[in-house]
Amino acid sequence: MFTNEEVRQFTETEHHLYRYIRDNRDKVMFMRVRELSEATHVSPASIVRFTRKVGCEGFSEFKVKLKQEAVKKEKAQTIDTVEVLEEFFERTMNRGYDEILDEAVDMINEADLVVFFGIGTSGILAEYGSRFFSNMKQRTFFIKDPFYPNAGQQFKNAVMIILSVSGETDQVLEQAHNMLDYGSKIISITNTTHNTLAGLSDVNISYYVTQEMVDRTNITTQIPVLFILEAMAKKNYDREHND
Known part of the structure; x- marks a missing residue:
């Protein structure tokens, strides 16, 4: 979901947020923005800016993409x-x-x-x-x-x-x-x-x-x-x- 180019351009705060999301995907996809803010100590406004930086309209669309990625991984099967x-x-x-x-x-x-x-x-x-x-x-x-x-x-x-x-x-x-x-x-x-x-x-x-x-x-x-x-x-x- 995150490209190498996007990760390279993250600020220190965004890197902190990225690492939390990467390690807690299953939780984050069901969180509200304020819950993520409390868990990461990053302001809701900064979280919204982060989601827009990775190509989403806001936090809601970001969570949808997290869920879609999770479903895709569950369905993935290797070829015989x-x-x-x-x-x-x-x-x-x-x-x-x-x-x-x-x-x-x-x-x-x-x-x-x-x-x-x-x-x-x-x-x-x-x-x-x-x-x-x-x-x-x-x-x-x-x-x-x-x-x-x-x-x-x-x-x-x-x-x-x-x-x-x-x-x-x-x-x-x-x-x-x-x-x-x-x-x-x-x-x-x-x-x-x-x-x-x-x-x-x-x-x-x-x-x-x-x-x-x-x-x-x-x-x-x-x-x-x-x-x-x-x-x-x-x-x-x-x-x-x-x-």
């Missing part, structure tokens, strides 16, 4: 992972993944080094991808630090495999630009093809599963990413072994 995966594999079998993976493997074969990059959960998967490819006798390196200095300059004739659900994270795009500036290739694995990172990439592999959020945290399943990484690593190994 099995259904999501069935949807993914059905699409996979019909979208020519083999051809896309062949393009990626061609690029990997021509590179001296494969660099995996991701942030957060994608960073963990980047590390996994690097290890799995290493197990398949491929020279790799992984980066999960969003502020890693100028990777493009350090890794010549490399291909960077970038993992990003949205394909819009600033630090991810910055690393992609760094690699491209120094002549390296980009393979991206994203949830859709309609994003900035996909547009920058030489090859984009998208998995199209339903995006899922819990309290502003992206919990979209990453099992398709594991499937793509392992399929690509095995195809790459088979290609080199047969050659």
